[in-house]
Amino acid sequence: MIIRHPLILLLICIPLFYSCAQGEAKEISKQHKINGISFVAAGDTLQQDHIKPVLDLNANYAAVMPFGFIRSLDHPELAYNANRQWFGETFIGVKQYVDLLHHNKIKVMLKPQIWVSKGEYTGNVKMENEEAWTLLEKTYSSFILDFAKLAEESQVDMFCIGTELEKFIEHRPEYWEQLIKNIRAVYKGKLTYAANWDEYKRVPFWKSLDYVGIDAYFPVSESKTPSLEECKIGWMRWKEELKAFSEKEQRQILFAEYGYRSVDYAGKEPWKSDRSMTTVNLEAQVNTTQALYEEVWSESWFAGGFLWKWFIDHNKVGGIENSQFTPQNKPAENMIRQFYQK
Template sequence: MKNLWLFLLCLLQLSCSSQVQEKINGVSFVGSRDKVSQENIDPVVSVGANYAAVMPFGFLRSLESPNVIFNTDRQWYGETRAGAKQYIELLRKNGIKIMLKPQIWIWRGEFTGDMMMQSEEDWRTLEDSYEQFIITYAELAEETKTDIFCIGTELEEFVKYRPDFWESLIAKVRQVYKGKLTYAANWDEYSRTPFWKELDYIGIDAYFPLSDTEHPMPEELKAGWQKWKEPLASFSAEKGRPILFTEFGYRSMDYTAHKPWLVDRNEMKVNLEAQANALRAIFQEFWTEDWFAGGFVWKWFIHHNKVGGANDNRFTPQNKPAEEVIRSFYKKQ
């Protein structure tokens, strides 16, 4: 009887280990002035995405401002609670799972990771307003049965100087939302983020520098990943959580993998192949790893036929060779 029990246990373990966990093949679905229709969702389905990040926004007037302004009638529809709900509901009707990812935008596009209050009073005001912002969308996430909720994006100084607030915020979010949680750390921030064990995924906006060449080729890009990949795998094992690329992407321009985070309006020469090569390399390096959960391509606009294309040097892969690279990887998962 004992030997039979051991045999059955071994069979169970073998069965569990052979099950391949579904990868998150996501797109970052950008909020618009408009409601979405089926016409806007069809390209997401066509590219093979099984997840979309829906991203309502809150705004700060400056890096020192403590008041998060959100869900107002002055915002674009897709950046509000009502808009996020409408986007989620139609995406879900099409079998697309959701990560709800409320984000902060600072006037003139200043980097959120540098946000720093000038007094204890301002820190407390920021904490109160940010909590209201996040709980509003955590409640929406629960109402819509969203699969993943992201509690913040690239807020390193806020996390560093107010760790107790974040521990408390996570607990409060857990009270109203029963799904999986993550935080979107910047690529050079994640190792210092203190609360990963309180979340379900280690979220990283994966703008790691890989190459300083004008026209990087796939093998060079894959080689460029090696100094980052091993620490990511080790960090995942240490924290006991899978890595999720809450954002990943490349601009369709020369030197695309040198500083992949660049969002300025420079007129660097369009390079469609470099963008496609960089996406192909990230898929080949990460999508077969057990410790890697998947990710969300940055970024995907709702009016598919009006964006991207051969003359665009921005992040979107739409209507470019990069879109076909994404489709080929997502559809075979």
Template sequence: MTRFVLLLIILLQFSCSGEAQTKINGVSFVASREKVLQNHVDELLKVHANSAAVMPFGFIREISHPEIIFDTERQWYGETREGAKQYIELLQRNGISVMIKPQIWVSRGQFTGTIEMESEENWKQLEASYDKFILNYAELAEETKVPILCIGTELEKFVENRPEYWQRLIKKIRATYKGKLTYAANWDEYKRTSFWKELDFIGIDAYFPLSESQTPTVEELRMGWQPWKEKITEVAQLNGKPVLFTEFGYRSMDYTAKKPWLVDNNEDQANMVAQANAKKAIFDEFWNEDWFAGGYVWKWFIQHENSGGNQDNRFTPQNKPAQKVIQEHYKSFSN
């Protein structure tokens, strides 16, 4: 089958789903200690976001530990099932769609992609624990009728070592939840993810390296996207599924597109232009593509007035020039 025919199949599938006309203009809505209030949601409406990723959390003590602890009184309100439901319901009342995206935090911030058990017994314990974790939120997703559930985030070693488990898990989830499914593969993982055909979106946390410049221009960043975009398109064609950027974002600092995944606590020079340019480039490259479903900006805090600002070099675009870029582009892709 030619690449043209494969691409045509994707476009036909996407068009028939009723989603070709509306991009997912999303934000990653960070869990907080407190309930979300109307004034918090108002800020999302101002940037024309039509979707939000609600992210309850589970915790693992070590990358080789098989127990996931979740939905406890020791967690922040927004990290629990009760908190996630409250967030979802207020967002929905404001016409904002939701993707539930349960995530795991490993002690000391170790990367979730390296979670790997040391014995078959521990693997089975992890699988049983993950079942409880994700099916709990599949039930919530069905209860609240959210349109998308993300079944995992950046779990490369888990996915690589236990492919049969993930096939079984997807069937269990679909028996509970009737909406659409994705998985958030890291930017260097998605090509090896084995179960895209069983899901509805190819989910990518899109932290691709694009430029080594201190303040890359929009054109330079768009050029940097070309080889990655070609590979993303190939995976979409191969699997016949639209692509969803389950996370995308850039820090407001020098060299932001060199290692966009960087989450350290450095105090490097804040660079608002670099972050804004990177946002413009990703919108220009992807939002006009029919095979591209949209994405979720990383990340958006509910206490908007206290977030971001011109001295902040972190990911959030709040109270920075990048916020204006998001607002303008999301407005242009709103119905």
């Protein structure tokens, strides 16, 4: 049958057009995933030689991470931008890092973080009285807003308002809502917060941000050397929860950190940085990381993530005898390169 009436032709073509447009949108979404790295600050300036391995990895985003320091979990004063810090953690250093990354067409998430003396877990930062809470709020606001202003000046693409601060948020939720408003007043880019993998459901302010940020250390296997298939099965439960949460909050999920160590039992408690875990297992790192990519990366509710972690002096870090998180100069690096290229 030949249809000649223009209105009928239009009614037939409209669904076809939308079908094609939706397919194109999904393809564009896949192409624009955040294929990021967590770029560790160093004591010297960033050089083009340091950027080349990032480009070779096919990364399109880097998290720049200046630290502020507190003496203990109940100490309210935060020190930052100090002379004794790494150059890459100071205002001048952060700007230099951002400018060179941008020059190489690598987008940036600025992610200021707290470091507690002796490496204690920041999620347990908790003050003992109202006076101490008020002082912590004052010093944390100065820390975050100073870097938010720098982020705006440097045209940073995304800003992370905090990392794994569960008790701080639990006890002072009104403060965080006001802080977000204050950040929005000085910074116009996208905002997220980096919640720990077992914290994110209790964060009360996701709808005030642009992404649900998660440090994605979800356990996926209890095996010494987990197989790829075992790790993929291990992701099934978490994928269902993440999808449902994304729909509830109407925000995409962003892995503000993700990664696995090259050790035995890498998928059992992936958050552990215990120095006593020294038995190198390169296969475990490859399988756990690849499973995450194959199970999560193509999901429409997922925005992408930042690999933990990447050091500037590429030729002197990682390697096949290294048991830590970095994939540099290990079999996992080549696998990540191939995946990011897709």
